[in-house]
Amino acid sequence: xxxxxxxxxxxxxxxxxxxxxxxxxxxxxxxxxxxxxxxxxxxxxxxxxxxxxxxxxxxxxxxxxxxxxxxxxxxxxxxxxxxxxxxxxxxxxxxxxxxxxxxxxxxxxxxxxxxx
Numbered sequence: 642x643x644x645x646x647x648x649x650x651x652x653x654x655x656x657x658x659x660x661x662x663x664x665x666x667x668x669x670x671x672x673x674x675x676x677x678x679x680x681x682x683x684x685x686x687x688x689x690x691x692x693x694x695x696x697x698x699x700x701x702x703x704x705x706x707x708x709x710x711x712x713x714x715x716x717x718x719x720x721x722x723x724x725x726x727x728x729x730x731x732x733x734x735x736x737x738x739x740x741x742x743x744x745x746x747x748x749x750x751x752x753x754x755x756x757x
């Protein structure tokens with residue numbers, strides 16, 4: 642034993658998320674490269690160097706496009722989270738007010754019917 646302690650559940654979860662993100666990114670790169678090769682193969686007149694350059698450029702463009710799309714989704718998710726959080730807080734306040742009004746109303750009714 643080296644004296645190192647086991648990672649906390651939070652650290653382990655973070656590590657798993659990082660690994661998952663890395664594997665997903667690598668999968669997207671492989672997918673982009675596969676599409677790039679298919680695209681470049683449709684141009685049989687390219688030299689080997691040109692073919693590789695087309696594959697490289699196409700892969701980079703595909704990854705950049707995927708990144709922009711993902712960033713847009715993340716931004717929208719943040720907007721929706723903020724919107725729904727604000728709406729939830731408003732509904733909680735309204736419910737609390739309605740509950741207090743009902744409680745006060747019940748108290749008034751009870752005092753009206755059962756005066757001391």
